Amino acid sequence: MIKLGESSWGSEEIQAIQSCLDSDTLTMGSQVREFEIEFANFVGAKYALMVNSGSSANLLTAFVIRELHPVESRNTVIVPALSWATTYFPWIQAGYNLKFVDVDPINLNINKDDLRIALTDDVVGICMAHILGADAGISEVMSEAQKRNIWVVEDTCESLGALPLDSQSKSSMLGTFGLAGTYSFFRSHHISTMEGGMIVSDNRTFYEYCVAMRAHGWLRELPTQNSISEKEVDPWQAKFNFHLPGFNLRPLEMSGAVGLAQLSKLPSFLEFRRSNAKLLSKGLNTISGLRLQSQFEGGSWMAFAVNVDPTIIDRSLILEVFYELGIETRPVVAGNFLQQPVMNSIKDKCIIASSYPGAERIHSNSFMFANHGRDMKLEISELVNRLQNLMKQLS
Numbered sequence: 273m274i275k276l277g278e279s280s281w282g283s284e285e286i287q288a289i290q291s292c293l294d295s296d297t298l299t300m301g302s303q304v305r306e307f308e309i310e311f312a313n314f315v316g317a318k319y320a321l322m323v324n325s326g327s328s329a330n331l332l333t334a335f336v337i338r339e340l341h342p343v344e345s346r347n348t349v350i351v352p353a354l355s356w357a358t359t360y361f362p363w364i365q366a367g368y369n370l371k372f373v374d375v376d377p378i379n380l381n382i383n384k385d386d387l388r389i390a391l392t393d394d395v396v397g398i399c400m401a402h403i404l405g406a407d408a409g410i411s412e413v414m415s416e417a418q419k420r421n422i423w424v425v426e427d428t429c430e431s432l433g434a435l436p437l438d439s440q441s442k443s444s445m446l447g448t449f450g451l452a453g454t455y456s457f458f459r460s461h462h463i464s465t466m467e468g469g470m471i472v473s474d475n476r477t478f479y480e481y482c483v484a485m486r487a488h489g490w491l492r493e494l495p496t497q498n499s500i501s502e503k504e505v506d507p508w509q510a511k512f513n514f515h516l517p518g519f520n521l522r523p524l525e526m527s528g529a530v531g532l533a534q535l536s537k538l539p540s541f542l543e544f545r546r547s548n549a550k551l552l553s554k555g556l557n558t559i560s561g562l563r564l565q566s567q568f569e570g571g572s573w574m575a576f577a578v579n580v581d582p583t584i585i586d587r588s589l590i591l592e593v594f595y596e597l598g599i600e601t602r603p604v605v606a607g608n609f610l611q612q613p614v615m616n617s618i619k620d621k622c623i624i625a626s627s628y629p630g631a632e633r634i635h636s637n638s639f640m641f642a643n644h645g646r647d648m649k650l651e652i653s654e655l656v657n658r659l660q661n662l663m664k665q666l667s
Contacts, residue, residue, distance in 0.1 A: 273598035274651055276642050277460035288529035297525045304528030310535055316444040317472035319479035322528060323486060326429040326456020326469035327358040328521040333425055333452045333471055334362035336481045343367040348394040352382040353631035355401040356605055359427050364621050371623040372610060377633040379566040380577060381408035397423040402431035402446050404565060405572035410436050410449045424450030432462040433542045435570030447472055462541060462572060463534035465527040489518030541645025545573040548648045552576055555656030559663055561585045577604045577640040587637055593658050601641045608635035
């Protein structure tokens with residue numbers, strides 16, 4: 273059986289939690305801070321800030337950008353038509369409009385030709401989602417953004433540990449090229465801290481605003497010399513001065529401790545995920561009508577997205593084989609998000625083209641199932657054999 277989510281924990285994570293309980297340190301403290309430092313080093317960023325979920329990472333990023341760049345007439349953010357809900361909602365909640373751009377049905381990421389056309393004068397930023405561990409073409413997108421003096425946020429919640437297509441080293445991973453990169457540590461992701469997320473950036477001012485707005489808008493976690501306020505005040509009073517309209521998005525100390533244990537295992541997890549993907553891709557290449565998402569060898573393969581050619585076989589027949597094998601399946605991320613019921617509530621804040629053939633193809637003819645950071649050779653071999661037999665029966 274392959275579940276959509278399974279535990280990647282061992283005794284190290286349990287001990288990390290127990291140590292926090294024994295120390296009576298529950299809200300964020302030294303373990304969270306150490307995890308932030310180690311995480312920044314791992315992905316190749318200057319600064320990292322942990323929050324209580326990947327969704328909160330996107331939310332805080334949107335509101336910090338609004339604080340630094342107040343929403344005016346130029347207030348449109350470009351987003352891909354295929355992604356998860358929290359790639360979209362924070363921008364609308366922060367007062368921006370969304371411009372949806374179609375995606376490439378082969379690698380599932382934003383169609384860069386359509387993106388260039390969408391870069392009109394009202395666009396202030398781009399929220400790039402790297403889908404399921406695949407580079408969305410960040411080098412090209414950054415080049416276009418720099419020409420137009422607009423910011424880029426990398427929603428990397430599904431792509432921890434992945435490298436850009438043109439990378440010559442592992443020093444800079446996806447999430448480190450734009451103004452900010454966000455990550456999720458939910459159960460089904462590359463590492464899990466129960467709930468948890470991270471924001472990374474090389475911009476000190478952005479980072480300091482994130483620190484303040486993560487916890488109520490106060491400055492007690494920042495040095496006296498900071499980008500928000502350098503005014504000397506009574507230190508007793510200063511702990512209770514609020515400078516920015518903030519949130520409470522702080523993580524638990526236990527989540528930071530578990531994150532440290534998981535981060536030490538991440539290279540091994542990534543190696544298994546890539547090995548599993550190679551085996552599955554090789555197997556599906558022998559089956560007419562089925563193709564795996566295209567990823568560069570530096571991809572991190574959070575899950576397997578499979579496209580079904582409807583002229584050869586119906587998707588429902590493939591899903592039936594998966595069901596019989598006990599392999600859980602689901603739509604690819606959230607499918608074509610423009611078909612989600614919530615669009616009735618937010619459409620007035622959205623700029624929508626007449627058609628999205630790439631996203632619609634994925635929505636109608638694709639599905640995904642889980643990859644995990646362990647050896648899945650036996651499950652994948654059995655699956656490929658069953659699919660091969662199905663195609664023989666239908667031929």
